[in-house]
Amino acid sequence: MLLVYPNSLKNxxxxxxxxxxxxxxxIEQLKxxxxxxIIAHNYQIGEVQDVxxxxxxxxxxxxxxxxxxxxxxxxxxxxxxxxxxxxxxxxKTILMPDIDAGCPMADMITASExxxxxxxxxxxxxxxxxxxxxxxxxxxxxxxxxxNAVQVVxxxxxxxxxxxxxxxxxxxxxRFTKKKIIPWDGYCYVHNNIRLRHVREKKEQFPEAEVWVHxxxxxxxxxxxxxxxxxxxMIKEAKITTKADILIGTESxxxxxxxxxxxxxxxxxxxxxxxxxxxKKINVRKALASLEDMKYKVDVPQEISxxxxxxxxxxxxx
Ligand code: 13P
Ligand code: SF4
Numbered sequence: 001m002l003l004v005y006p007n008s009l010k011n012x013x014x015x016x017x018x019x020x021x022x023x024x025x026x027i028e029q030l031k032x033x034x035x036x037x038i039i040a041h042n043y044q045i046g047e048v049q050d051v052x053x054x055x056x057x058x059x060x061x062x063x064x065x066x067x068x069x070x071x072x073x074x075x076x077x078x079x080x081x082x083x084x085x086x087x088x089x090x091x092k093t094i095l096m097p098d099i100d101a102g103c104p105m106a107d108m109i110t111a112s113e114x115x116x117x118x119x120x121x122x123x124x125x126x127x128x129x130x131x132x133x134x135x136x137x138x139x140x141x142x143x144x145x146x147x148n149a150v151q152v153v154x155x156x157x158x159x160x161x162x163x164x165x166x167x168x169x170x171x172x173x174x175r176f177t178k179k180k181i182i183p184w185d186g187y188c189y190v191h192n193n194i195r196l197r198h199v200r201e202k203k204e205q206f207p208e209a210e211v212w213v214h215x216x217x218x219x220x221x222x223x224x225x226x227x228x229x230x231x232x233x234m235i236k237e238a239k240i241t242t243k244a245d246i247l248i249g250t251e252s253x254x255x256x257x258x259x260x261x262x263x264x265x266x267x268x269x270x271x272x273x274x275x276x277x278x279x280k281k282i283n284v285r286k287a288l289a290s291l292e293d294m295k296y297k298v299d300v301p302q303e304i305s306x307x308x309x310x311x312x313x314x315x316x317x318x
Contacts, residue, residue, distance in 0.1 A: 030291040036072035042231040043253035043279040048076050057232030058130050059145040074290050076282045078103040082298040083134045087305045097286035099296035101278045108186035109165040111135035126162040134300045138307035142314040146215050147230035150176045172215040190276045191216035194249050198271040199224045206245045213249030251276045
């Protein structure tokens with residue numbers, strides 16, 4: 001199809017009149033003009049996944065962002081993810097199609113709250129989940145993601161570790177170490193809302209199905225799981241498994257990708273409408289507007305970026 005999207009369509013009202021394939025064509029053209037790529041988290045809506053050059057979990061996306069040669073990265077995910085990319089790739093322009101797409105769990109701890117908390121536990125190392133702001137990362141010894149949290153905690157010096165902000169991930173990690181993990185009282189509302197009764201109900205409906213959940217889920221939900229996996233590991237496992245039915249305990253956006261890549265298998269959400277409203281703020285029109293107007297730029301002040309980078313790099317080096 002020929003490109004019919006005129007350059008002059010600069011405002012959102014005009015863009016709304018343009019159909020999806022025209023938007024996709026315009027995005028392709030702008031990516032070339034701007035030397036840009038689109039990367040998207042596994043929870044993004046289908047239409048965003050379809051225009052992305054790279055899809056992945058939080059860790060994969062930041063690592064990919066650092067490797068890319070293009071100058072501009074349109075980051076379709078939540079704010080802490082784009083910030084991590086900006087920290088690891090300070091010479092690139094990192095854009096977010098919706099600057100208000102934050103992570104409520106990351107907002108459950110501020111740098112000043114963490115500084116006060118640390119004073120109560122002198123000498124303890126602090127592990128921060130990647131779902132934290134750059135300011136919080138700057139106060140921590142080492143970062144972790146859902147795919148390497150156990151490995152990171154085991155590697156950290158000391159028998160007592162402070163862990164921020166996810167108490168559910170902290171409880172999951174505690175299953176694999178003798179170290180005492182002192183958690184911050186944060187959680188992801190999306191995963192915390194997946195309850196034991198949802199797993200039981202779905203298991204009744206699909207008795208042969210395997211249960212895969214994200215480590216941000218409640219401990220009693222994790223107890224019911226056959227596999228506890230980051231979103232990136234779920235995607236890999238979906239290709240390998242010989243099971244026909246899998247019950248998924250994480251944000252439902254991932255099911256779009258799983259079905260697309262594995263049309264012969266059935267992926268059922270453990271709880272219907274498990275949606276992260278922030279992940280859903282981005283759509284193709286906003287991705288187009290982001291490229292069109294080079295907005296919204298994510299910058300991390302250098303002093304914070306350097307300290308936060310230390311915590312991220314210590315994780316990457318493991
Ligand atoms: P992953 O690192 O597994 O992609 O998880 C990110 C996240 O925000 C989970 O809610
Ligand atoms: Fe944050 Fe939860 Fe949304 Fe992930 S799913 S971005 S942890 S609120």
